[in-house]
Amino acid sequence: MIHQNIKVAVDAVVFGYKEKSLHILLIKRNVEPFKNSWALPGGLVLDTESLEEAVIRELKEETNVTVDYLEQLYTFGKPTRDPRNRVVSVTYFALVKPEHHIIIADTDADEVDWFDINDLPDLAFDHSKILDVARTRLRNKLTYEPVGFDLLADKFLFSDLENLYKTILEKDIDRRNFRKKILSFNILEELDEKVSEGRGRPANLFRFNKEQYFKHKKEGFLFDIK
Amino acid sequence: MIHQNIKVAVDAVVFGYKEKSLHILLIKRNVEPFKNSWALPGGLVLDTESLEEAVIRELKEETNVTVDYLEQLYTFGKPTRDPRNRVVSVTYFALVKPEHHIIIADTDADEVDWFDINDLPDLAFDHSKILDVARTRLRNKLTYEPVGFDLLADKFLFSDLENLYKTILEKDIDRRNFRKKILSFNILEELDEKVSEGRGRPANLFRFNKEQYFKHKKEGFLFDIK
Numbered sequence: 001m002i003h004q005n006i007k008v009a010v011d012a013v014v015f016g017y018k019e020k021s022l023h024i025l026l027i028k029r030n031v032e033p034f035k036n037s038w039a040l041p042g043g044l045v046l047d048t049e050s051l052e053e054a055v056i057r058e059l060k061e062e063t064n065v066t067v068d069y070l071e072q073l074y075t076f077g078k079p080t081r082d083p084r085n086r087v088v089s090v091t092y093f094a095l096v097k098p099e100h101h102i103i104i105a106d107t108d109a110d111e112v113d114w115f116d117i118n119d120l121p122d123l124a125f126d127h128s129k130i131l132d133v134a135r136t137r138l139r140n141k142l143t144y145e146p147v148g149f150d151l152l153a154d155k156f157l158f159s160d161l162e163n164l165y166k167t168i169l170e171k172d173i174d175r176r177n178f179r180k181k182i183l184s185f186n187i188l189e190e191l192d193e194k195v196s197e198g199r200g201r202p203a204n205l206f207r208f209n210k211e212q213y214f215k216h217k218k219e220g221f222l223f224d225i226k
Numbered sequence: 227m228i229h230q231n232i233k234v235a236v237d238a239v240v241f242g243y244k245e246k247s248l249h250i251l252l253i254k255r256n257v258e259p260f261k262n263s264w265a266l267p268g269g270l271v272l273d274t275e276s277l278e279e280a281v282i283r284e285l286k287e288e289t290n291v292t293v294d295y296l297e298q299l300y301t302f303g304k305p306t307r308d309p310r311n312r313v314v315s316v317t318y319f320a321l322v323k324p325e326h327h328i329i330i331a332d333t334d335a336d337e338v339d340w341f342d343i344n345d346l347p348d349l350a351f352d353h354s355k356i357l358d359v360a361r362t363r364l365r366n367k368l369t370y371e372p373v374g375f376d377l378l379a380d381k382f383l384f385s386d387l388e389n390l391y392k393t394i395l396e397k398d399i400d401r402r403n404f405r406k407k408i409l410s411f412n413i414l415e416e417l418d419e420k421v422s423e424g425r426g427r428p429a430n431l432f433r434f435n436k437e438q439y440f441k442h443k444k445e446g447f448l449f450d451i452k
Contacts, residue, residue, distance in 0.1 A: 002270050002272075004233050004234065004270055004271070004272075004273060005273050006233075006234045006271060006273060007230050007232075008230065008232045008234060008303075008314050044228055044230055045230070045232060045303070045314075046228075046230075047230060047231050047232060047305070047312060048305055049305070050303055050304055050305060051301065051303035051314070072300060072301060074298060075277065075298060075301045075316045077234075077271070077276055077277035077316065078276055079273070079274055079275070079276060086273060088234050088271075088277070088314075088316070090301045090303065090314070
């Protein structure tokens with residue numbers, strides 16, 4: 001086999017919905033290069049672990065987060081993407097409910113925090129490019145899979161769901177049609193609990209019925225929001 | 227940086243349509259492991275080339291094919307997928323018109339050939355798993371992008387297009403509705419040339435109008451075949 005001087009890393013774009021906006025999880029690096037810069041959590045793959053195991057381990061070590069939903073995003077391999085030596089990064093896309101996780105920085109991370117997707121610091125390496133690819137993937141998935149419910153709290157206001165779609169799709173939605181369409185899928189339960197927000201009338205909380213969704217899906221139902 | 231004993235390779239699933247059926251390009255390995263087995267074209271990435279450059283070079287070296295359409299598929303990283311030592315494979319998905327290419331085996335390949343997707347030999351490594359992922363990607367893409375025209379000859383019979391969809395979607399299609407829908411997109415030109423096949427009446431040849439498609443697309447038209 002030819003000699004090769006390339007290392008393999010994993011990096012994760014972890015999305016969560018909190019404070020009425022889409023957020024991503026970032027760590028502050030405590031090592032060079034890009035020391036003190038914010039970056040996606042990640043690191044080198046150990047020889048004996050799979051790529052998925054590596055990303056789960058790195059997330060746990062650097063942020064204390066165990067992800068609910070994980071999928072491979074894209075592999076970035078530009079020869080100059082890391083100033084030290086060549087590192088190919090296999091990136092992952094994760095969705096979590098932030099209120100289920102206590103974030104704690106450790107190992108290569110000095111700090112860890114949730115950042116509003118519309119108010120991000122400069123990111124280390126090519127991580128802003130990785131984030132762009134992840135946002136596109138999230139935007140596409142949102143229209144054909146009910147991934148929004150992996151981001152929202154277990155009980156949510158309908159306005160949160162609307163707001164999530166608006167933020168991710170980066171456009172206004174027709175509220176009345178959106179509500180009608182989503183409710184027609186019969187995958188939401190309207191709960192008796194009400195929540196007051198601001199000066200509006202108290203609004204009912206909703207819950208996503210996963211069993212119902214999978215039952216519908218098996219029967220050929222297509223989730224489809226354009 | 228930690229010591230790591232992982233190599234990075236690229237492999238390509240190259241689809242083409244010939245002899246009325248979907249084919250993939252395979253090489254016969256002339257080196258261990260899996261010597262004399264058929265495998266996807268591919269090989270180790272050189273330190274100075276990008277992943278895309280690596281797959282283009284390997285395809286050229288091993289098969290003489292220059293691809294028309296290439297996209298990253300998925301990265302396979304199971305620690306035991308190569309019996310020699312750990313190799314992470316970044317895989318690519320390519321579409322070609324077989325009649326545009328003269329295939330010639332070289333370097334690690336003893337032979338190169340097109341194989342009917344429904345009549346494949348056993349493949350080396352985890353390559354049949356990679357192929358499964360590629361077939362799923364092709365099936366999905368076919369419904370929302372006119373990728374079929376990257377596989378067909380420049381001039382084709384409507385029955386070839388039908389047959390291609392049938393083969394890739396692995397189901398029968400309603401011929402009349404399919405024809406009506408495809409023609410309604412206004413992206414096909416019916417040519418004056420006719421071809422006789424078997425005992426049927428001579429049928430007109432068609433050509434895909436790419437400019438027209440991109441023009442429509444820019445105006446918001448969605449290609450959509452379910």
